[in-house]
Amino acid sequence: MMRLLALLLILAAPLAAQEQRSLILASTTSTQNSGLLDHILPMFEARTGIHVYVVAVGTGQALRIARNGDADALMVHHRPSEDAFMAQGYGAERRDLMVNDFVIVGPAKDPAGVQVAPDAAGALWLIADAQARFVSRGDESGTNLREQELWAAAGVQPSGDWYLDVGAGMGTALNLASGLNAYTLSDRGTWLSFGNKGQMALLFENDPALLNPYGFIVVNPERFAHVKYAEALALADWLTSAEGQAAIGSYRINGQQLFCPVMEQGPQDEQGACAADALQR
Numbered sequence: 001m002m003r004l005l006a007l008l009l010i011l012a013a014p015l016a017a018q019e020q021r022s023l024i025l026a027s028t029t030s031t032q033n034s035g036l037l038d039h040i041l042p043m044f045e046a047r048t049g050i051h052v053y054v055v056a057v058g059t060g061q062a063l064r065i066a067r068n069g070d071a072d073a074l075m076v077h078h079r080p081s082e083d084a085f086m087a088q089g090y091g092a093e094r095r096d097l098m099v100n101d102f103v104i105v106g107p108a109k110d111p112a113g114v115q116v117a118p119d120a121a122g123a124l125w126l127i128a129d130a131q132a133r134f135v136s137r138g139d140e141s142g143t144n145l146r147e148q149e150l151w152a153a154a155g156v157q158p159s160g161d162w163y164l165d166v167g168a169g170m171g172t173a174l175n176l177a178s179g180l181n182a183y184t185l186s187d188r189g190t191w192l193s194f195g196n197k198g199q200m201a202l203l204f205e206n207d208p209a210l211l212n213p214y215g216f217i218v219v220n221p222e223r224f225a226h227v228k229y230a231e232a233l234a235l236a237d238w239l240t241s242a243e244g245q246a247a248i249g250s251y252r253i254n255g256q257q258l259f260c261p262v263m264e265q266g267p268q269d270e271q272g273a274c275a276a277d278a279l280q281r
Helices: 002-012 029-032 034-046 058-067 081-089 120-129 144-156 170-180 188-193 229-239 242-250
Strands: 022-028 049-056 073-076 089-107 132-134 163-165 183-187 199-203 211-219
Touching: 002 229, 022 029, 022 058, 022 229, 029 034, 029 049, 029 089, 029 170, 029 188, 034 049, 034 229, 034 242, 049 058, 049 144, 058 081, 058 144, 073 081, 081 089, 081 144, 081 211, 089 120, 089 170, 089 229, 089 242, 120 132, 120 144, 120 188, 120 199, 132 170, 144 183, 170 183, 170 188, 170 199, 183 188, 211 229
Parallel strands: 022 049, 022 073, 132 163, 132 183
Antiparallel strands: 073 211, 089 183, 089 199, 089 211
8 A cells, every 4th residue: 555655656746757766665753753864865866866755654564564565675673573574584684774762751840750760661660650641652663662671671561541552653642741741752863853842851861771773674575576676775785885874873953963873883972872882783
């Protein structure tokens, strides 16, 4: 269905545009909402003449789209799910791409006291213990899957009126958290670009458990003959080249680097937003 939608858009374009090489990239909402893709993809198109149609969804849905043959490449951020996708033969190859991190945000007054938590799991335990409102994306995104892992590490099965499972993207979850004076887990990029913070603040960060590695996967043409393999491979090659990695590293919001290219080593700024050597290989 997603591929059909993209093809309809292509057919509706002028003939010259129809002749342009293109691919469909199923990517996470964090790379779209943060502005990263708008920053780097025009550079790739200028270099190669290949246009990238982006379908921005959670990691779980992006992987389902690709399993249905409706994407040529993936940019996602949940390594266990990526490894399963590759093991099932849906991916031709996977490459480490970049790292950013998650943060816990919530009411500036911090009624659960998460600012003094020893680690991210401890912060969630304090929220559950206080039964302070928490908004969960609940959409099988990489963010939602990491949240579930943190609850498990905290020994908590979240439930009850305080825990709101909304089944929506990061922007919606942040808007609800802002309106309800609730906590939530967000990727740093979307949080920094979010314009409706209200009385919310960044309350917990810089735990290794919050590091967030991204992978790029080229969909297997042996599974789907119609896949734009050459174009997807060209994007993979550019993103992992010195030029592409520099483009990723150059993207900033309010002077802060959001995504750390895997070519670079160590924290990339004094805020400690990401660290390339934290990738689990």
